[in-house]
Amino acid sequence: MENLDQKEIISKTTLKKESKDIKKFGEKIAKYNQETLKKFNFPEDIYEAIHDLKNIKSNSAKKRQSQYLAKLLRAIDIKHALETMEKISLDSRKEIKKNHLIEEWRDKLINNDFELTNFISLYPDVNIQLLRQLIINTKKEIENEKGSKHSRQLYKLIRPFFLKS
Numbered sequence: 001m002e003n004l005d006q007k008e009i010i011s012k013t014t015l016k017k018e019s020k021d022i023k024k025f026g027e028k029i030a031k032y033n034q035e036t037l038k039k040f041n042f043p044e045d046i047y048e049a050i051h052d053l054k055n056i057k058s059n060s061a062k063k064r065q066s067q068y069l070a071k072l073l074r075a076i077d078i079k080h081a082l083e084t085m086e087k088i089s090l091d092s093r094k095e096i097k098k099n100h101l102i103e104e105w106r107d108k109l110i111n112n113d114f115e116l117t118n119f120i121s122l123y124p125d126v127n128i129q130l131l132r133q134l135i136i137n138t139k140k141e142i143e144n145e146k147g148s149k150h151s152r153q154l155y156k157l158i159r160p161f162f163l164k165s
Contacts, residue, residue, distance in 0.1 A: 023070035025078065029085065030054055030069070036088060040081050046072050102162050106155050110138050123161040131157060 029040065030053045037050065049069040056062045073081075108115040109131075116135065120128060134157060137150035 019070065019074070022073050022078065023066055025082070025085070026050075026053075026069040026073050027066050029081070030066070032088075039088065040084050042081070043072075043076065046076075098162055102155060102159050105158055105162075106151065109135055109154065109158075110142070110151075119158070123158075126161065127157070 029037065030050050037047065042050075046069070049065065049072055053062065053065045053069055056065055105115075105119065109119060116132070119131075120126060131154075134150050134154040138148075138154055140146075141148060141150055
C-alpha cells in the first residue's frame, strides 16, 4: 500500500489527454519536409512511420497510422522534439516577419519617391540604376493593371539586403 501512496497517481483523463496531445504532435511533425524532420533525431522506426503516414491516402488508414506514430512517440522522451518544434516554429515566424518587412519596403519604394533616398542611404551597395528602373516598371504595371513581374524582381533585388541584417 505504501508504494501506491509514494507514486503519483495519474488519472485516466490525464493519460488520455497526454495521448491525444502526442497524437496531434505526431500529425504536425508529419507535415514537415524531410530536411526539417532530420533536426528531430528520432529513431529510424519513427521516420518510417512518418513516411508511411505521408504516403497514405485513405482517411481511416491515416488515422490508424497516426495512432501508431503516437504509440512510437510515447515510447521515447519527446521533450527534445518539442523544443526542436518550438525552435522551428520560432524560426518560421522570424522568416515571415522578415518577408513582411521586405514587402513593406517594396511598397514604400513604389508609393513614395522619398523612400528611395532612404533606402539608398541605408543600403549604399544596392544597384541604384536597376532599383530605379524596377520601381518605374512596377508603377507602370500597376497603372496598366498588368502582372507583377517587376514587382517580384524588385522584391528579389532588395531581399538580400534584409537577409544580411
